[in-house]
Amino acid sequence: MNIINKLTLRHLKENKRRTLVTITGVIISVSMIMAVATLGVSFLDIMKRQSIADNGEWHVQYQNVSPDQIEAIANDEDTGSLLLSNELGYAKLDGAKVEDKPYLFIKEYNEEGLKQFPIELSKGRLPSDEQEVVISEQIANDAGVQYKIGDQIKLAIGSRMMEGESEPLGQNDSLQRDGEGIKERLEVNSMETFTVTGIIETPSWEPAWSPGYTVLGYIDKGSLNKSDMVDAIVVLDKVNSSVFEHAGKLAKENGIGKVAFNDELLRYYGVTDNDNLRFTLFSLLGIIMAVIIIGSVSLIYNAFAISVSERSRHLGMLSSVGATKKQKRNSVFFEGMVIGIISIPLGLLAGALGIGATFWFINTYIDGALGISERLQVVVTPSTVLVSCLISSATIFISTYMPARKASKISAIDAIRQTQDVKLTGKTVKTSKLVRKLFGLEAEIGLKNLKRNKRRYHATIFSLVISIVLFLSVSFFTDNLKKSAVMSQEGTNFDISVSANTGDTEQLEDLVQLENITAYSVQKSLNPTALIDKDKFPQELKDMIERDNIPLDNGRYQYYVNLHGLDEQSFRDFAKKAGAELEMFEDPEKPTAIVIDQISYQDPTTTKFIEAKSIVTEPGDVLDLIFTNYDTEKSKPLGSFTIGAMTDQVPMGIRTAMMGGLDVIVPMKTMDALMDDEMKKEVRSQLYMNSTDPMETQKALEEVVPSNLYIYNVYQDRQQEEQLILFLSVFTYGFIALISLISIANIFNTISTSISLRKREFAMLKSVGMTPKGFNKMINYESIFYGVKSLLFGLPISIGVMYLIHRSVGETFDYGFELPWIDILFVIAAIFIIVSSAMLYSIGKVKKQNIIEGLKQENV
Template sequence: MNIVNKLTVRHLKENKRRTLVTIIGVIISVAMVMAVATLGVSFMDLLQRQSIATDGEWHVQYENVDSDQIEAIESDESTKTLILANDVGYAKLDEAKNESKPYLFIKEYNEQGFKNFPIEISEGRLPQEDNEIVLSEEVAGNAKVKHGIGDQLTLNVGERQMEGVERPFSQNDPLQTDVEGASESLENQNTRTYTIVGIIKRPTWEPAWAPGYTAISYVDQSLMNSKDTVDAVVVLDKVKRSLYEHAETLAKQNNIENVSFNDELLRYYGVTDNDNLLTTMLLLTGIIMSVIIIGSVALIYNAFAISVSERSRHLGMLASVGATKRQKQTSVFFEGAIIGLISIPIGILAGFAGIVATFMFINSFIEGALGGTEKLQVVVTPLSILVACGISIITIFISSYMPARKASKISAIDAIRQTQDIKLSGKTVKTSKLIRKLFGIEAEIGLKNLKRNKRRYQVTVFSLVISIILFLSVSYFTSNLEKSLELSQQNINFDIQVWGSGADEGDLEPYTRLKNVTKSSIMKELNVNTYVARDAIPEALEENVQQDESILKDGKYPYYTVIHGLDEQSFQDYAKKVGVDAEKLKDSDNPTGIVIENISYMDQETGQFKETKSIKTQIGESIDLYKMNYETEEETLMNKVEVGALTDKVPMGVNTAGIGGIDVIVSKETMNQLIDKDVQEDVQTYLYMNSSDPMETQEAIEDEKGTNLNVYNVVQNRQRDKQMILFMSVFTYGFISLISLISIANIFNTISTSISLRKREFAMLKSVGMTPKGFNKMMNYESIFYGMKAILYGIPISIAIMFLMYLSFRSTFVYGFTLPWMSLLFVIIAIFIIVGSAMFYSIKKLEKNNIVDTLKQENV
């Protein structure tokens, strides 16, 4: 180690406080980068494991393939694991108790399928031959004829079909019913005999509303003839974006008609075939990482800049004894290297420990609140450590580069005179006379101090500006992430839906009193048509008109309108939520309703999620309702409904209409006014419920004898949506916490050091008669000047970055740009509080200093 480096180490040891502050700053920066990288990897890992636990591990599915095609798929270089699956069909369950689940649904897997799909044996074993079968535990409780292990089961297996529908129904389609009962039948039946070898728990991938209980058999590839077809389900060796094109090419080469992808699981690997979504992800990642690096550079740069300022006399003396520019520059880089060697390992461990503590805290919450089967696990990859180290090293280098250049230019005479930071002229410190008149001489002195110490003033303002940008950028990113998630999610706001052909309010009302039901709403729905004036349609529909004006009828655009009639209590609650008087919407002579004006939809051409107004209307205008006579294909004016309120809030059970549709919420009395005998049979009645135990509530409904109702339990979908929102909230708000921490540390560090370096200046002011009250007043005005200047620069720059983020989101999600006014107000207040606190803390530390002793000090 040469003499200059030895002196650098000695300087670090002698200035323990400054060295410690710098090391802590770098540790915070490294910990933040490490935490962000680990958070991202760990969340993706959790979502992958949760998807696999619920729906099985697979990536690509080739449908209806024969033995030759299976061989081609298996030999493909991208195939890691091949699973054979086959939907055999449906068979009538002997004397089923539950009329909405009258079938067994028989599915076949090969041995690999039993491993990759979540099938849990509760008794017996899994099938090993094609004439063996396992039944769900639910079958025993819902079939009058009991079946046990070892019993023979002869079934007539076929497809669910209904007249007028070309395709057979699947497990995702509930039982088709009418007033007389089931309106579907089993066709193309063939007889199969199985031996029951085990009992399984109800599979997690079986929809709650499915009409068939899952039964699983074995598919033996060796017994397949040339005409037999199955589904080939593939786990890929490497998951990468090219898999979509590769699978389509493989299918085309082997004459395979249908290929599907496990989009949910692939999305959690960061792979999507949606170019807009990929663009959005890359742009946002770039913006956020830039914000992180800028924040880190700002913090560490200030630490090094202040260190060089303190060392200026020391570096000047080195220059006086022959130290070259290169040696002085190398001294600063060497200081950065020492601090990096100490700080980076500690920062990585601190970031890791912080994530471990965070996950320990939220794991119990996730499990208790959402019933998730998987827990968050801290996943640290070599790449995330390398990224954290690489960004930190680059950050330290950038942060020390400018101070190093400055150090190389310090001459001996300038360093001894201490003239490099303060260069005075009358013009430099000139202030407006208005400042003294309005705020007094203390404000004028404070402003002159800032102008005189211009370099330190700029560093402090820069720190504040960076803090504002960091907080507002991440805050806007968080709110827009949640907004985008809302647009892309199904927005299911109920646990259970119950309906049935011919069922009315009287049939459904008793179920609202079942145990565990926490909230319920009975709703009547009627679909009718309306026509909207061209100037009242949104821009997306105007584009359609410009392309083809024949869409218009008498100059108006055809719309469909869904009238939702709520029960009395639900309507009262909804009107209160919207902020209108429910009684004013119950005019017996003038039907009035609440129109949901803001909707979101996915543009099929661009793949973008868009937000728009359903209709451009105003309170007091009327919407004409037309009914269609399908026999004569004529429309007649049925009634009209007045717009009593406009809102973006939706009641329980309502999914907003798509583009070209309107949702109108009315009371029970208004609904009865709108319904006439011609549309009576078109009205459908639904019951929506939230329950503390949805599965038990569903069973209670299904156990009611003589019911002919459909039960749709969406708890799994709803939990998944909640889980996604929670994960993103933890990630983004955790990020905001880290950003806030680094920003506050940055501000305190900069201001406290700046104040510390001005000890002699403050001592001089006190020595010429400035009172403690005047001194405090001067410092308060300095705080205000700091805050005002930071806000003047920080907020416009932040708004520009927000707009860039908005443009990034707009690649996939289209909605209007709005400023986060509450965040802007918060950051303005917070800046003045933090600056004031930092000033107060720093000044309190100087109060005990003796004026004479302080004036004698050459440097601090």
Template sequence: MNIVNKLTLRHLKENKRRTLVTIIGVIISVAMLTAVATIGVSFLDLMKRQEIADNGEWHVLYKNVNEKQIEAIKKDDNSKKVVLSRDLGYAKLEGSENVYKPYFFIKEYNHHGFKQFPIELSSGRLPRSAGEVVISDAIAANANVEYKVGDILTLEIGERIGDLSNGNALSQIDALQVDEDGNVLETLTNKTSRTFKIVGIIERPTWEPTWSPGYTIISYVDENTLASGDTVNASVVLNKVNRSLYSHAEELAAEIQLDKTSIGYNSELLRYHGLTNNDNLRATLYSLTAIIMAVIIIGSVSLIYNAFAISVSERSRHLGMLASVGATKQQKRNSVFFEGAVIGLISIPIGIFSGLAGIGITFYFINTYIHGALNVSEKLAVAVTPMSILVACVVSILTIFISTYIPAKRASKVSAIDAIRQSTDIKLTGKAVKTSKLVRKLFGIEAEFGLKNLKRNKRRYQATVFSLVISIVLFLAVSYFTDSLKKSLQLSQDGVSYDIQVSFRGDGIDHQIVDSITSLKNVTGSSIVREMSLSTWIEEEAISKELKELVEQDKSTLQDGKINHFINMTALDDESLEAYAKKIGIDKNQLFDSERIKGIVIDTNSYQDAYTGKFIESKAINTEVGKTLELLSWNDDDEEEFVDTMEIAALTDELPMGVNQVGGASLNVIVSEQSLEKLLANKNLRSYAYLYLNTTDPMKTQQQIEDLKESGLYIYNVYQRRQQQEQMIMLMSVFTYGFILLITAISIANIFNTISTSISLRKREFAMLKSVGMTPKGFNKMINYESVFYGMKSLLYGLPISILVMYLIHRSMMNTFSYQFELPWLSILYVIVAVFFIVGSAMLYSSTKVKKENIIDALKQESI
């Protein structure tokens, strides 16, 4: 080790406080980078494990493959496991007490399938040959015939063909096809007889839709016994999951003479691997990652740079003395680099450990909440990958290098005399410290002193302002980023706001049955909804921007300057209507009018464009309260008929329970039951009635409704889908708001570090002011004005830069989503208040410590 490096180490030891502040700054920065990388990896790991637990593990699906094709898929280098499966079909469940599930649904797996898919054995064992089956325990609860291990089943297995299915076979995602009177509109065809032995009982599979008409039975498919014409589905677990899997799957399909349409992907699981074959979505992910990483790195650089910049400023005399005894520019520059290397060697390992420990503690406390509130079977665990740690280390080293480069370059250029006199840091010319006379007239001499101090110590002033600007940009950018993520997530979901939908035969509602259902123990909320389909013509000026773009491409949609819109008219029961009206801030009595129909128009639509795949949020209609719409219907001759006019009583973007979003040229309209009855009385129109329920135990509630054995009820249980949506939004909220909290803490630490160190370096200056008669009151006023100047200058630069970054994030999101750019005014207000509060607090804290200093000792002090 050369003499300059030895002196640098000695200087670090002697100036323990400054060294400690710098080390803490680097530790915080490294911890932030590690925490962000770990949070991202851990949440993706949780979502992957949860998806596998719910729906099984596979990546690519090849449909209807024969024996030779299976062999080729197995021999493929990237195939780790190949799950063979086949849907045999449906058979009548004799003694079924659930009119909506009259079938067995028979599915086959090979031995890999029983391991890769979530099949939970309750008793017995799993099938080992084609003549053995396991049955769902839900069958015993819904059939008056007792099935047990050892029983022999002889089934007539066939395809479900519905009257409206155009001859196509129906699957498990298709509910039982019935008419308004409850008559079944489907039959089993192409039936073959099979005999099975029950060898086990399994829990009802999580991947079986609750509305499916068949209870699951699983048998064994033996590829060695497949006939030459038999085909199965091959679900492949890959050795390497990367972007090339899409092209590789197509190449393999071409080799084995399989059409592209026969390839499927486990999109949900692959999404958590960071993979998608959607180019728009890929562009969004990459650009967002680039923007947010740039924000994090800039924040880290600013935090560490300020620490080193202040360190070099404080060491200027030390570097000057080195120069005076013969140290070269390169040696002075290397002295700063060496200091950065020493601090990095100490700080990076501690920072990585701190980041991991902090995330581990956070996960420990939130796991119970996530597990209990969302019924997630998997736990959030700290997932550490070599790549995430390597990225944190590389970025941290790069950050320290960038942070030390500018101070090192500046230190190498300063001459020995200037460094000792500190003439480069402190400007004493009249021009440099000149202030406006208006400042003294408006705020007094203390404000002028404060402004001159900032100008005199320009580099420290700029370092503090820069720190504040970065903090503002960090907070607003990350806040907007998190809001955009939540917004995009909500747009991509289908907005289900209920657990169970109960449909009634015809348009009548038996309120006695409704009371029986809503009084069930687990029901927490309900809403009776009646729907009617109508249409209206909207002026071109009133349609959405997105619709105008389509009209420009196809003028045939215009008729007399108007465009036809579908109306989904929904009537709520009085109790639900009152709650909804209160929620959107209107009096429900506004909707009751004996002379004319009044309705609430949902003026915002969210939908996925069928052509571009984008998720779009747009204005449904540009209109005002008090305007009227003509309500039209279609008669039996497909001619449009005038029904009535409706006055718009309110405009809102809030949807009541049971009303889903519509898209394109469509409107959601909410009216009272009386208004709907008026329409039904005037014209030959039909409505459809639904009861929507929220419940703490959807499966139990469904069973209780079925136990009522009321005819004409159709139950649609969507709790699994809703649970997945809420799970995604909640986990994203935990991640994003945790990120905001982390960024806020980093920003506050950054500001306090910069200001407190800057104030500490001005002890002699403050002592001089006190020695010439400045009172404590005057000193406080000067400090307060300095705080105001810091805050105003940082906001002047920080807000425009933040808005630019937010707009870039918005433009990035527009690759996949479409919604208006709106400034987060509440976040901006928080930032303005927080900047002045934090700066004021930091200045007050630092100046309080300076006040305790003895004037004579401070004047004599050469260094800290």
């Protein structure tokens, strides 16, 4: 080690406090980078594992392929494992107690498929030949039909068909009913006899509304005839973005008609065929990583800049004894390397441990609240560590580059005279006379100090501005992330629905007395239309009309209307949320409605998730609704509705219309009063419920619900939605905590080090008679000036960054740009609190010093 590096180490040891502050700042910076990288990898890992646990591990599905095509798929270079699947069909379940589940659904897999898909064996073994099956335990538990291992079952297997339809119904299609009973029929294709070899848990992929209990059989690839058609499901050796193009090419070359992809799992590998979504992900990632690196560089740069300023006399002395520019520059780089060698390993460990502690806490909550099968695990990959090290090393290098260049230019005379940081002219330190009149001499001295020490002042302002930008950008990003997640989900706000194809609600109202029901809403719905004038079109509708060249009816557009009539209590609750006066809705002869004017939907053309106005209107305007009988193609007025209120709130069970549609909410008695017999035939009724135990409530409903009513349990879907939002919250709030930590450390580091370097100045002011009260006044004014100046720069820059984030999200999710006013007010208050706290903390360290010792102070 050369003499310059030895002197640098000695200087670091002598200035222990500043060195410790710098090391702490770098550790925080590195731990943030490591934590963010680990959090992202771990988040994707659990989403992959949960997707595999729910739907199996597969990537591409080639549907209805022959044995020759199977061979071509198996020989493809990208194919890792080949699973075979076949939906054999449905068979009547004799003696079934559940009217909505009268079938057995027989599905077959080859050996690899039985291993790869999430099949939980309770008893016995999996099938090993084509005459063996395993059955769902739900057949005995719910349907009351007892099968034992070793039993032989003879099944008439066929397809579920509707009159006039050529395509058979599947497991995602519920049992088809109308007012007279079941509308579908079973067309038997074959008679098969199977031996039961095992009992399995109800598969996670079986929908709650499916009409058939799952039975799994076996496919033998070698016994397939040339005419047999099955599905070939591929697990890829390596997942990359070429999967869509490659699979399409393979299908085209071999005459395969249809290819499907496991979009959910592929998305967690970072692979998606949605270019808008890919652009959104990468642009957001770029913006956030830029914010992180800028914040880290700011923290570390300020530490080294102040270090060089403090060491200027030391570096000047080295120049006087022959040190070259390169040696002085390298001494700063060497200091950065020493700091990095100490800080980077500690930062990596701190980041991983911090995420581990967070996951431990969150997993306890997840287990109690959602009961999901997978848990968050800390995933630290070599690439994560390597990327974190490279980014941290690059950050330290960038942070030391400018101070190193400055160090190389310090001459011996300038350094010894201490003129490189403070170059005074009368104009430089000139202040307004108004400052002294308003705030006193102490405030003027404080302002002159800021002007005199411009480098330190600018470094502090820069730190504060970066902190503001970091916090507001990340909080805006996280708010948009969660908002986008909510928009991309169905957003159902109920657990169970019971529907009828008639407008009769008496049967539905009888069901609300069941146990465990916490809230409910009985509704009637009808779909009339309304001709709306051009002046009430939102901009999005104008754009759609122009883009699709939609003709207008005398300047009016025909909206489709979702007219919903709510029971009395449900409407009272909804009117209260909408801020409407109940009295205006009481007279059915003067129909008054609440219009939902804020809609959220996915545009089928652009695939964007859009949030927009549905109509530009005001309370007091009138909607003329038109009923059309599509069998006779005749229309007639339904009624004129006065708009009593506009709202963005949505009643239980209702999903908003798309652009060109309108949701109109009225009391049920108003709806009944306006409809004639012809209209009543088109009315449908629904009951939406929330329950403390949705699965038990479903069982209770199945025992009492008549066959002409349809039960739909969305509890499991809502679980997945809540799980996703929870995981996003963990990610976002953890990220905000890390950003806040680095911002506060940045401010404290800059201000406390700057104050420490002013010990001699404070001692001088005390020596000429400045009182403690005057001293505090000076410091308070400096704090206010720091805060105001940083907000003047930080807020506009933050708004610019937030707009960039909004534009990047706008490629996939379309909603208006709104400033987060609560976050902005929080930042304004926090800046003054943090600056004042940092000032008071730092001043507390120097307040009690001896004046003589302060004047002699060389090191901190």
